[in-house]
Amino acid sequence: MISSTHIDFKASRKFRRLALNTVISLYLVIIAGGVVRSTGSGMGCPDWPKCFGQWVPPTELSQLPENYKEIYGAKLKGEIEFNPVKTWTEYVNRLVGVVTGIMIFLTLLASIPYLKAGYGKIFYYSLSAFILVGVQGWLGAKVVATELMPGMITIHMLLAIVIVFILLYLFTWSTFSTGLFRAKSNKPLLNKLGLLILGLSLIQILLGTQVRENMDEVIHSLGYGARAEWIDNLGTGFYIHRSFSILVVIANFYWLYQVEKNGADSRLIKFVKGCQVVLLLEVLSGIAMAYFGVPPFAQPMHLTMGILLIGIQYVIWLLINENKYLVKKSLV
Template sequence: MTDSGLIADTAALKSWRRLAVITICAVYFLILVGASVRASGAGMGCPDWPTCFGSWIPPTSEAQLPANYQEIYADRGYAETRFNPVKTWTEYVNRLVGVTIGLLILTTALKSLGLRQHDRWISIASVAALLMVIYQGWLGSRVVASNLQPGMITLHMLMALAIVGVLLFALARSRRGIMAGKSIAGLNSHFQPLLYAVIIMTILQITMGTQVREMVDYLNHTEGAERSAWVSALPWVFYVHRSFSAVVLIANAWLVWMLFRSLGLQHSLTRLAIGLLVVVGLAVLSGATLGHLGMPALVQPTHLLSASLIFGLQFLLWMDYRHAKQA
């Protein structure tokens, strides 16, 4: 079958698709764990990389470290290093999850090679995701070396989203045969421009959220800045970001309504859009909690995860729509 043709839903394709879904869910779990590390201030729980306090398995108490360990790390540029078992093991678990996901993506890439005769783009995207994960591992070492410089942390996060995007692209390609059987003949002609508008809104919203996140990091490392005072210290972009969330929510609700009226509740695009709307609602709710309750640390990972899920679901919705339209 040529690359331009639709892929038959073979057993090999179904097996690869299941693995891809597991891998994508695992990457999102890593985003949640990474956000928890960042919110709890455990990012430097391991001041070296790839080891942690010089060992592959970190210590459980300060007594297991050399008496002069603070001087050792001060000479390396980490003057404020102080062993904290909770933060150390939080960061260590984050690294273990990252390694596990690396192995999952390696397996996904190897398994995709058997599909290259059906659709070479599945294999290309899967291998690209593997190369990006290798780069992400190196980037993680640079984050530690930079002593959690905000710009490096943001780049690390954006790279994780890029990996999700590439994996979702491969997953959507594997669903072309499924979407070919989903007619969109009755879809409202305004759906496509609205979908593009919603995606642009999301990109703007995530961009503003990234700026707010970096300012929060700055306040977190500013001596004397308490969480309850963070909101009042944030710049104007925070208030635009907060208000614009209502526009994003309404736009996504309109998208769902358009799909429901045109295609019905049983259509894959409608159900995917409903899931998207639920996640947008979670993002708005968690954002409002952060803004009105003094930036509670437990809510920050939820807000970041929901924003990441919005990006992924919108991308998948766009890809599925394109494949259904081309069928």
Template structure:
């Protein structure tokens, strides 16, 4: 291979890695925005889709709506028939950011085309992320048409996690061989521990969605005036979710202990595992704030996003720990490829 071809290849690899990493960050921001939509009750801020109140640019004041808008949209606005510009624009900006995210994922797919000749799974998984994002957009329209059906909302969130996992896979695979990862002994024990940690963390996320659905019922029944009574009306699912958080924290503490015990250096895997423990700790703190400070809206999206971030980092740790077998390619560092 000539030097010019090698430079071109390195540049395309570097572009893809940076774009893929940026896309993962943007997807997490989108999940955070989605949490804001949910916590502020803005999910039906735009009662139709893809337009908002029949327009591509939503209204900012009631005078821009037809005189009979309450008759047209009243049922879909969940009883909140008075126009709320703040909720409308929160939901609309969520949609716009979703479109921006889709464009980035499409860009990632285009940047992955050169990998067809050298590492096909990168292209095919990028294609999968793009197709899943299209399905996610369609599912988002069903969230609106189903008027925030709990099942559809939960499915929408779980699919977002799948898309994150696919993007994390292609990102980690593209970085494999370009970043230094410490050697870890007794990987069998660590893999078992990680699989339990990932599985139970996903279960905790699902239980969390059940808590949120119970919260919706409590909000509908009690209203904002009795916000201090929401937690008391969540039932046993809340107490399971709260107690299970201790198990999740101990699993992460155990993971960090095992990594420290079975590695001589503190490399990327150790750093990510240390970050994981802090992420879970802050996530638990936000849960405590939700439970004992009358569910402040600002804490809800942070709590959800941290949960999904932690699961994503767990997956990356597992990928890095098993890079040689999962990616099936040599992890060799080259001086000319260190421009990441």
């Protein structure tokens, strides 16, 4: 039974599972978005929320009106050519987004017992995530309406990171108790280093977003058949992004080494090890893009690893500061 200070074990377990599954679904949205951009499918559906005016997109040209270019071409400067692969790639991306919205709504419903039990913060964080996902959907529509306007894409990415942070906080709070960190004296230093790391990673992601926006212009100019030439035409933004990655890697490994040395729980160490693996995959995917002609698999992988990296960093930082952010009364 739920009281003013306790919450039913089943309700608590349900919330944890929903929070975790919602985080996973959100990352699937990010992966799908990366695939959309790497395949040039961003305008595979030239309208929103329907696709070519249909709730179920066409699979062949005969399913479209003969004057479909006139209907949608004015919006896309006459460059619309129906491509069923790109159309369905974009549409699947939208469907994954809808599923994620449903998952976040279920997480919000599962947080109601926390409100009744005196943990209003959890409910309001869940509500914030739900509202922001709605805003994210609206921004997605604006991205389509503005024909992938660069500034809108950056805002879209920033909001996705905010939603990831909120959901990761909910999952971390509901899953881990205190006692995962050992050295009290090192906490202030590692806390500040963690904030620095999060800041560096965010800057690197935004730099990468700018590079990707520049790449859109290069792709528009050179076409998808000239992948090997894309990097050489990106300009100084790419070299700043590449050089800045060296600082990010060094700072990350130093911080993670110090956290691992002071960790008191195997779960915290697993997060550290996982963060190191993701960091290496992020570097390798960046190298593949820079030196191997931007292979299609590398772009969504690079984006996903970047968001996954900052997410794990955030969880580790929360666990370092467990007494401040994760301490809670007995839930059961």
